[in-house]
Amino acid sequence: MIIAAAVNENFANYSNYLIRSAMFVYALAFLAHLAEWVFGGRSRIAVQSAALAADAGRADGAQAGSTAAAVTVVRRGAAGTTTLERPVAVRPTVVTRASASDRGIADGPGAAGGTEKGDLYGRIAVSFTVLAWMLHLGGVVFRAASVRRAPWGNMYEFSTTFGMVAVGAYLVLLLLKKDVRWIGLFLTTTVLLDLGLALSVLYTSSDQLVPALHSYWLWIHVSCAIISGAVFYLAAVGTMLYLFRDHYEVALTAGRAQGGRWGDVMRRLPAAATLDKFAYRMNALVFPLWTFTIIAGAIWAQAAWGHYWEWDPKETWSFITWVAYAGYLHARATAGWKGRKAAYLALVAFACFLFNYYGVNIFVTGKHSYAGV
Template sequence: MNIAAAANEDMASISNVLIYSAMAVYTLAFLAHITEWVFGSRSKVGRTAAALTQHAVTAPPAAVTVTATRKAGGTTVMERAEVTTRSATGSRDVPDGPGAAAGDEKGELYGRIAISLTVVAFLVHLGGVVARTLSVQRAPWGNMYEFSTTFSLVAVGGYLLFFVLGKNIRWIGLPLVTSVLLDLGLAVTVLFTDSDQLVPALHSYWLWIHVSCAIISGAMFYLGALATVLYLFRDRYETKLASPQGKQPGPAASSILGRLPAAASLDKFAYRINAVIFPLWTFTIIAGAIWAEAAWGRYWGWDPKETWSFITWVAYACYLHARATAGWKGRKAAYLVLIAFACFIFNYYGVNMFITGLHSYAGV
């Protein structure tokens, strides 16, 4: 065994340890997020608000303010909570974060701890991807294991970037961290591949350009899909609140869904992400075609990966076109964008695992 090979194996081992360590810290962040929601739901104001808004909200106002009292050292203290239903027409986005509508100080503390742990996990995760890069001396996304670990890294990085830009989207933290744990768990078990070099056709600078753009696009589409799923739950909750008759949401639904941003804000958030990232996905397909001409002598050959990339592009184009021209908003647009993201997921998992094509280089 030569020195270079030993160094490669050492860096690969460090990468594996760092990925497992990141999973451990993500688990702590997951528990902190759970604790945040539990403490928030125990807030006296939160319980009062959830109970009263089931009966008080019969029209679509921007918000309902609820007041409750508690005893503190023999003194009566007034607590106020604003329970947002739908954002007013033409208004700015409603406050984000679980504490925006009936959290408490302890719940807010655990929320900040969850974000801090997510930052630590992201840095450890980044170290694992960089170590994998050093072990193979190439772009760290030559197979499904490497793509998965980098994909989840970029998704978390995009999530944290919103905080840097002053956007508090902590409400997406729990489903994001949960799915990242699932993604990494699948990567280190089913998809794991030892560090190795790639076939000659993949030794190109286009590997850095084309695949990195695909990862960034997919990660941001994923954040948009998470926001869309939350929108569907929140919209149904608001519809029940606004209905004077019929079934009202239960206490559990009010405790959780009542502390999300308004459905209109979730819908707008998802649309903005998809609209901003769509041009990058377009460039991803164009870059892939250019690379295909250099590697295989043709720009487009309807390879399964090419075909499903194009289907994904068409699906997102239909969604954006419907929003811009037909005025599609709300649930119809949400279903369409989830179909588009499902096409992206199938293009990654389904095509790679079950369909053989020119992109089938490294198995998983």
């Protein structure tokens, strides 16, 4: 018989304070990232864009050049050697939309625009992000200590831990010297929305869970789901930015360079091919863990309910999400799907993940509903 431990209200309050403090510092990081994008050198970006447009124009001109060429014909006979110029018709090359990997466009200079001022704001933003993450981590740890269990037993706890893991994964990539600071603005925006929703709509006071959730599988199954979702999220950001950057590159190679603030942002991003590769690698990296998450959930279901699988809404949508990501990876590996088709499929898969969390938990009743909102 499991005896529920009393709730430590002091630790629960510390957790709330730390989460709110983390939101404040994340807001400072967001403003610093915004300054990084705004004050990065636009002049250098414009020069780079003009160079890329000129190179694209020369390449197109070389492909779709003249429709006729002169062929030199040399005739040798008894009277000597005669040289003739014979015009030969040449079929013009039709310029089609090249895939991102075939354009050969280099990565943009990043959010800072390659300037010292922009880079300074970017470094400040990363410093604020690290501080916010430490406060965020403290809030999650105190929430766990307040009830002496895994701090992801309901939607509020899952959301706060999810945001913490997403930011942690981003910081690990930075620690590994990966050029991913362009994610920072979008990540801090999303984490602020995530924590705001958690505190205003999904908040649940610290309390013990129903007996069925008192299992070591809570630590294994749900933690794997959180890590998988956080990495899927980073991949989804890369995929969405790929679609925008790809549209920009198509316009650039067609000689329709985009100006204004939006064009400035697009010019700073990594090349479409780089973003596509980043999203694919992130999805491929975490897909085995998502597979294990479903298997672990089935094992826990058998221990708790006596059946491995009963097509509960949560189980069903977890499987649908798995099929969507499996289809995406299979299409990339065997059918050679790259570019927009693969990107749309990846976004559909992530939408399935989001619906599995928000839609199923809030609007659908099932065996997983006992965790509460």
